[in-house]
Amino acid sequence: MTPADAAELLTLCAAFDRRTIGEADARAWAYALRDVPLDDDTRDAVADHYGRTEEWITPAHVRKIRARIRADRIGAAHPVYEPPQGAYETGAQFTARRRAQISAAADGTLPARSIGQALDAAPPRKVLALVAGIGRPVDDEPAPYITPERKAEVRAPLSGKRAALVELAVDCPNEQCRASRRHLCKGSRGAELRTGVHASRRDAYAVAYATCPECQAGPGQQCTAPEPHPARIRAALAPAPDAEDDEDKQQDLARLMSTPPQPRTARARHTTGGLRA
Template structure:
């Protein structure tokens, strides 16, 4: 795309966003789209950009060169979705790469209608081939014997991998559901989902025996009580130290007054 073609493209864009094209803008767009021709796909990319509403309704749409390049490539790739190379008659094709590129370009540019569906495989094993298989003992597709595959038996044998494959013993989160905190909110009545499963759930998923929740709760209470006593002891020591420092200051003042 040269500067004149870029100026024409900017004029096409101005019909959507009311921009004021300039010579400087045309040269800049030409340098950014130097390998993109001004064709119907390029203009269709502009229309596709302004057809999609912005995420913020108050935001102004303003197309840039990289939008044109990306959307044009998507339009052309969509035509190649069901592309199938058509080789010439015979087994050898010395011009394979040139023929492949030509066929892809013809469909991507829209010069040849794009195939509407992917080609399907046709035919099957020949009768001679099937007779050879049967002569060697083949009896058709493998059959599965009848077994009890009730929902209960499947639920007992099929499990999701990882901690989410077991019920959480800490918060009672169901299979496949994330662990949650104990604090209910308006948005999360059962508690806010946690990014990481509880430690007890991880251990159970690893095959360790489930923890004794009552014993674990008692241990947590003991730790909290020990922390509370330690905090009170620290506060008491700080108070005694401040009192001793204040007494030293008073004694120093009395000595200096004498």
């Protein structure tokens, strides 16, 4: 900023605070703002200051408010650097191009845009696949996520009551436990957990043996979420129907339905008139 530019800026300030301006004032402001040009951002800084306070403006105010105005434009533009395709770029070239891009955003040449627009981001393929499935019929009964045969196969090598804890088919990934297959988990004091397992072991079992109904991840594949979906865990731990119990219940029901009712027998009762049969 030159003394002439500073005199013009001080004239704008005087329109608000009615200060007197001399040559010394113009030279002092020009020296304090020697690296700041007289542009619309500098003038806007003066107007913004007096639109918020009655305090006399100083070169420090002009510098601070002007920097804020330009920083807001940079934040709204989200400048994403894209190197030239098919060309080698040196560090000096990158620095020059990046500075030019930031300056363009601060000047308002690069328009405001969202982060998605700046990155030219498209929805992930998995999201597009889910959107494509909206509106499809769901009348058909879904197939079981883990078959009774597979669950019986997992339970077979487990002995005694431990067969009820199907999660024992995998090693426990808990750092404090690290129980191997077919061995119960241990608590913080070393005691065996006989009624359950660690949550991480339950999750590991669900990932190893069940298909996720939410993201369709197959056995041995991780879910799209950081942890297995709750539906996958429920599917893995759902009790398998016992075919023998169902058959016995059907036979008992058939036997009951085929047996004729017994004749009703008369019972004696006391009345005021004596004993009747």
